Amino acid sequence: xxxxxxxxNTEATDFGQGGDGPTDKASQEAQQKRQDRxxxxxxxxxxxxxxxxxxxxxxxxxxxxxxxxxxxxxxxxAPDFGYDDYKGAGKLKNKVCLITGGDSGIGRSVAxxxxxxxxxxxxxxxLNEEKDAEETKRVVEEAGAKVLLIQADFHTEGPCLxxxxxxxxxxxxxxxxxxxxxxQGTNIKDISELDRARVERTFNVNIIAMFxxxxxxxxxxxxxxxxxxxxxxxxxxxSPKILDYAxxxxxINMFTKGLAQMLLxxxxxxxxxxxxxxxxxxxxxxxxxxxxxxELGKGTPVTRAGQPKEVAPCFVFLASQDASYVNGExxxxxxxxxxxx
Numbered sequence: 001x002x003x004x005x006x007x008x009n010t011e012a013t014d015f016g017q018g019g020d021g022p023t024d025k026a027s028q029e030a031q032q033k034r035q036d037r038x039x040x041x042x043x044x045x046x047x048x049x050x051x052x053x054x055x056x057x058x059x060x061x062x063x064x065x066x067x068x069x070x071x072x073x074x075x076x077x078a079p080d081f082g083y084d085d086y087k088g089a090g091k092l093k094n095k096v097c098l099i100t101g102g103d104s105g106i107g108r109s110v111a112x113x114x115x116x117x118x119x120x121x122x123x124x125x126x127l128n129e130e131k132d133a134e135e136t137k138r139v140v141e142e143a144g145a146k147v148l149l150i151q152a153d154f155h156t157e158g159p160c161l162x163x164x165x166x167x168x169x170x171x172x173x174x175x176x177x178x179x180x181x182x183x184q185g186t187n188i189k190d191i192s193e194l195d196r197a198r199v200e201r202t203f204n205v206n207i208i209a210m211f212x213x214x215x216x217x218x219x220x221x222x223x224x225x226x227x228x229x230x231x232x233x234x235x236x237x238x239s240p241k242i243l244d245y246a247x248x249x250x251x252i253n254m255f256t257k258g259l260a261q262m263l264l265x266x267x268x269x270x271x272x273x274x275x276x277x278x279x280x281x282x283x284x285x286x287x288x289x290x291x292x293x294x295e296l297g298k299g300t301p302v303t304r305a306g307q308p309k310e311v312a313p314c315f316v317f318l319a320s321q322d323a324s325y326v327n328g329e330x331x332x333x334x335x336x337x338x339x340x341x
Contacts, residue, residue, distance in 0.1 A: 052302050060298070061280070061305070063290035068185065070282025072104035072132045079280045081109035082309030083139060088116030091320040096171045098123045100154070100163065100213065101181030103133040105281030106230070109308035110178060110315045111136055115143035117316055123148040123167040125159075125181060132282075146171070154181055154209035155201055164216040174220050176319045179210045180230045182248075184287045187241035199244045206248035210255060223268025228318050229256045231275040231330055237339035242287065249275070253330055260328030270327045272318045277334030279306045300335030 040049065048054050062076045072079060097114050101107045102124035111122050122145050126133040137147045148170050152159035167174055183205040185198050210229060217227075234242060235249030253273065260271040278284070278297035284305075285293050297305030311333045317323050318331070 053304065055304075055307075055310075060294050061296065063294045064285050065288075065290050065293065066282065066285045068183075068286040069127050069129060070104075070284070070286030071129050072108065072282050073135065075280075075282060075285065079105060079109075080307040080309050081105075082112055082312060086113055086116055086309060086312075088113065088118060088143075091117045091316060091322065092176070093118035093120075095119045095175040095319070096121045096123075096167070096173055097176040097178065097319070098125075098163065098167045098174050098217070099178040099180055100125045100152075100209075102126070102178070103129050103136050103149075105283065106276060106279060106308045106311050107178070107180045108132070108136045108139075109312035110180070111140050112143060113312050113316050114176070114319070115140045115145035117320070119145045119176075121146040121148065121171045123150060123163070123170065125150045125152045125163045127151070127153055127181075129282075154205045154213075156204070157209075157212050160209050160212035161216050164213060164220070168220045173222065174217050175222075175225050177214070177217050177221070177225075177227045178230070178315060178319075179213060179227070181209065182206050182230065182245070182283070184242055184245045184283050186286075187288050187292075188243065189241075191243065194244060202244040203248055206245070207251045207255060210252065214259065218263065218267060218269065221267070221269055225268075226270040226272070226319055226323075227259070227263070228315055229259075229271070229273040231256070231273045233275055233277040233332065233334045233337055233339065235275060236332075237337075256330060257328045264327050270318075270323070272323070272326060272328065273330035274311065274314045274318070275330050275332045275334070276311050277306060277332070277337055279308060279311055279333075281308060297335055300337050302335035304335070306333065306335055 064076060066074055092114055097119050099107050099111055102111045103126035111124055114122055122140050124136060133149050137149055140147045150163050150166050152163050154160055183202050188194060214227060229252050231252045232249040234246035235253050239246040256271055256273040263269040263271055284296055314331045314333060
């Protein structure tokens with residue numbers, strides 16, 4: 001004799017077939033999200049704000065060149081350093097930060113983000129780009145941090161010591177040291193175009209200065225402080241057009257790794273680096289031809305140049321307690337160029 005069927009057994013168990021079951025509702029929500037995103041893309045003129053290939057500003061760029069050192073206020077379009085959209089989360093509350101070459105480009109973006117993360121003070125060195133430096137000071141002060149501008153040419157040791165001395169005199173200590181200042185000459189075709197004076201300036205500013213600045217700074221840095229050195233993809237793959245610059249950046253990678261092994265066990269100071277790829281900063285139009293500048297970054301997997309705001313969050317991470325177990329690393333931000341890995 002067959003048992004009577006249960007009412008429960010006759011109820012539909014496939015929520016995907018008709019009705020308003022969970023699967024059907026989820027499908028409707030997913031469709032609505034797709035429609036909303038398409039609307040957002042249409043409102044942006046067909047540019048998908050989440051597609052990394054399309055996040056560059058006005059790319060390709062206008063053809064342009066500048067004398068060295070380049071200045072951000074002259075660039076077309078202006079680099080995006082995160083002013084409109086970066087929101088801090090208190091990761092660097094009450095920190096005193098020294099950023100060399102912090103007047104423009106990646107340095108400006110780092111200065112702004114540090115201020116928005118709650119830094120107490122940001123000291124910024126610059127060569128002679130007064131207009132850029134004053135604008136960086138304005139946005140950093142607007143974000144709530146004290147600012148000290150220090151003019152310095154790191155070709156000789158005196159200015160290297162000066163930036164540390166003036167920072168400590170103003171704020172009493174250094175919690176985060178960012179060695180960002182660099183000299184990159186115009187591109188060359190043959191080594192015969194490199195005279196000794198240029199090579200010496202490149203090495204003095206880019207890496208010898210780091211030795212002097214770090215040596216002067218560490219006695220004013222307590223355990224938990226950190227140093228971040230700026231390298232480059234050129235330090236991994238080399239570059240015949242900027243042969244001297246690339247050589248210093250390769251040296252910075254090794255300096256960073258060795259320094260990290262020295263300072264963390266003995267002083268409790270972490271040391272890491274960041275190696276950017278083709279980023280839209282003043283160093284580009286002051287070093288390369290107008291045609292090369294216009295298509296900067298085109299050969300990367302992301303098919304465009306990066307913006308300073310896409311690099312600077314790495315500096316926030318490395319300076320924060322989120323990176324307390326990170327030491328001796330060089331983070332590469334290259335648009336996916338495998339040569340940096």
